[in-house]
Amino acid sequence: MIIDCHAHFTSEPKAVLDLRAAQIKASSNEEPWPTRNDLNVSDDEIRTGIDAMQLKTQRARGIDRTIFSPRASAMGHHLTDEKLSLEWTQISNELIYRISRLYPNDFVPVCQLPQVAGIRPGNCVRELERCVNELGFIGCNLNPDPSGGYFNSPALTDPWWYPVFEKMCELDVPAMLHVSGCCNPSQYTTSSYYLNGDTTAFVQLIMSDLFSKFPTLKLIIPHGGGAIPYHWGRLRGIAFMNQRSELEEIMGSNIFVDTCVYHQPGIDFLVDVVPRDNILFASELWGAVKGIDPNTGRDFDDTKYYIENSPNLTVEDRRKIFEGNARRVFSRLSRYIGKN
Ligand SMILES: [Zn+2]
Secondary structure: OOEEEEEEEOOOOHHHHHHHHHHHHHHHOOOOOOOHHHOOOOHHHHHHHHHHHHHHHHHHHOOOEEEEEEOHHHOOOOOOOHHHHHHHHHHHHHHHHHHHHHOOOOEEEOEOOOOOOOOOHHHHHHHHHHHHHHHOOOOEEEOOOOOOOOOOOOOOOOHHHHHHHHHHHHHOOOEEEOOOOOOOOOOOHHHHHHHHHHHHHHHHHHOOOHHHHOOOOOEEEOHHHOOOOOOHHHHHHHHHHOOOOOHHHHHOOOEEEEOOOOOHHHHHHHHHHOOHHHEEOOOOEOOOOOOEOOOOOOEOOOHHHHHHOOOOOOHHHHHHHHHHHHHHHOHHHHHHHOOO
């Protein structure tokens, strides 16, 4: 089975995008903003976008299940206050829930959280609990930089974040550490900012004892782990200088990276450097990087092809990356796909 652990709902009906734009505009003018009651989206409208984009590509590539969450760049934790962040988060999560019910054999739901820049993320616990216990979600996206590009929250290893980690451990769900849209004009959201977020999160984790406090906590660093594979030697050396363990030991059964790396040499490098037990297959369909690589004639984001053609992977390695590791990380996935 091929399980893609990282994809977002990027084919939203226009009404969803319009509602969010109206919310942000009203909020910034300190006017009443539209709520879920102002959104009227039919199942057919949802299907139109999913069928034409996400599902079409997923099926063409032979991906059996996709772990699916709201559009990450639209979470916008830096844009509004706590009340509106919760409203938008619940609207977004309920759309994902509907998709998981409309396509029970294709999509498995993961939620966003109602984080707000400057507010302790304990405010996210109730929504996480609701999504997991009431709506069947199997994980969450946790934004390590709710400021949207200024990295001015406490490090992920600070007790500031513990209420979310405690609830994740209690529910046995992982988080993908995924930033949202960038409001810092010096960074480009889906390249420099995303990769900075990934790399920053990893370094915070390896310099701490977080996993001795939360031994069952599981965190996924997306986009191939940012700079982790390429700078493994630097990070390993800095860990040694600070009396830390080998990176493999620190990652253990707590830190994972995905395969959203969009060229063959990058994937080959990733699987040679990062422990293969800690790599989860993902493409970030649909539309993080659109288009065909003129050098290969293939879609940039066709990561399944790169994994299948990476020369040093064994059959067993591929089985782990495509399926086995995802089953270990997302313990609740078996409710959707059975136990083997
Ligand atoms: Zn993403």
